[in-house]
Amino acid sequence: MRSKNTIIALAVAIVLAVISYVILAFVGLSGERGMGVPADNGFYLQDSATPVMDDLTKVYNLVTYIISGIVAFVLGLMAYIMIRYREKANPVPSKTSHHVGLEVAWTIIPVLILIVIAIPSMNLLYKQDVIKDTEVTIKAVGNTWNWAYTYPDHENVEEIISNPLDETQSKEAGKPYLLATDAAVVVPVDTNVKVLVTSINNMHSWTVPSFGIKMDAVPGIINETWFRANREGTFYGQCSEICGIKHYYMPIEVKVVSKAEYARWIANDGSFTTSVANNNSILGGGKTAAQK
Ligand SMILES: [Cu+2]
Numbered sequence: 172m173r174s175k176n177t178i179i180a181l182a183v184a185i186v187l188a189v190i191s192y193v194i195l196a197f198v199g200l201s202g203e204r205g206m207g208v209p210a211d212n213g214f215y216l217q218d219s220a221t222p223v224m225d226d227l228t229k230v231y232n233l234v235t236y237i238i239s240g241i242v243a244f245v246l247g248l249m250a251y252i253m254i255r256y257r258e259k260a261n262p263v264p265s266k267t268s269h270h271v272g273l274e275v276a277w278t279i280i281p282v283l284i285l286i287v288i289a290i291p292s293m294n295l296l297y298k299q300d301v302i303k304d305t306e307v308t309i310k311a312v313g314n315t316w317n318w319a320y321t322y323p324d325h326e327n328v329e330e331i332i333s334n335p336l337d338e339t340q341s342k343e344a345g346k347p348y349l350l351a352t353d354a355a356v357v358v359p360v361d362t363n364v365k366v367l368v369t370s371i372n373n374m375h376s377w378t379v380p381s382f383g384i385k386m387d388a389v390p391g392i393i394n395e396t397w398f399r400a401n402r403e404g405t406f407y408g409q410c411s412e413i414c415g416i417k418h419y420y421m422p423i424e425v426k427v428v429s430k431a432e433y434a435r436w437i438a439n440d441g442s443f444t445t446s447v448a449n450n451n452s453i454l455g456g457g458k459t460a461a462q463k
Pocket residue numbers: 313374375376410411412413414415418421
């Protein structure tokens with residue numbers, strides 16, 4: 172009697188787990204997606220703005236479909252075995268201990284599945300890792316607690332200190348609170364941007380979901396990553412390494428502008444003379460090293 176209850180409880184638990192998994196995986200696939208900013212109630216990946224994120228999304232989907240198939244198969248197999256080989260229906264159990272065909276199958280099939288996952292994964296890793304034909308370089312330095320950006324190729328552009336807007340300022344600017352900053356880092360569209368990432372004192376991580384990049388900022392080490400944004404706009408991210416008491420309070424704001432506008436911005440020592448705000452900051456910042 173006790174074993175029967177255990178089996179029923181196990182079966183119910185498995186069915187519930189599978190149902191919640193399917194809901195999470197597939198409602199997520201069809202749900203709201205943000206571009207550069209999280210969508211309300213969305214829990215799928217943000218929409219892609221770079222070739223790396225395109226590939227990353229494909230690999231994510233592939234793996235989701237594969238694991239869904241495996242979960243469904245294992246669930247079906249377990250249900251079949253529980254019913255077909257229960258004590259009542261199968262009073263004399265088989266004493267079989269080996270089955271060559273089965274053993275070969277359950278070795279070969281997982282290997283094939285791993286190969287199917289490994290090929291696009293390795294391609295993606297390579298794409299993320301190899302930085303080709305850098306056109307613009309930015310340096311992101313993690314501080315406690317904000318991000319500081321410099322343009323190593325343009326000494327006329329002063330260091331940009333990117334502090335988060337508080338709740339009232341975000342509301343006034345119509346920007347998302349805890350993502351919006353007072354001074355965004357500015358890059359051109361359709362350009363290979365290399366990002367040098369490091370930190371002053373403890374570990375942070377420079378992460379922009381729509382670009383598909385996440386790079387650790389480690390004191391004493393300069394890590395590098397790259398992105399090529401294929402559209403203009405504002406893209407938000409957050410520090411993604413639990414770095415301390417204000418970890419939540421060091422957002423990342425990347426402003427992608429046209430190449431001409433970027434050239435003007437550089438020529439104007441890091442300020443938008445033609446835009447309404449006259450620079451890249453809603454608070455009159457842009458060259459805000461003094462805030463540090
Ligand atoms: Cu941090």
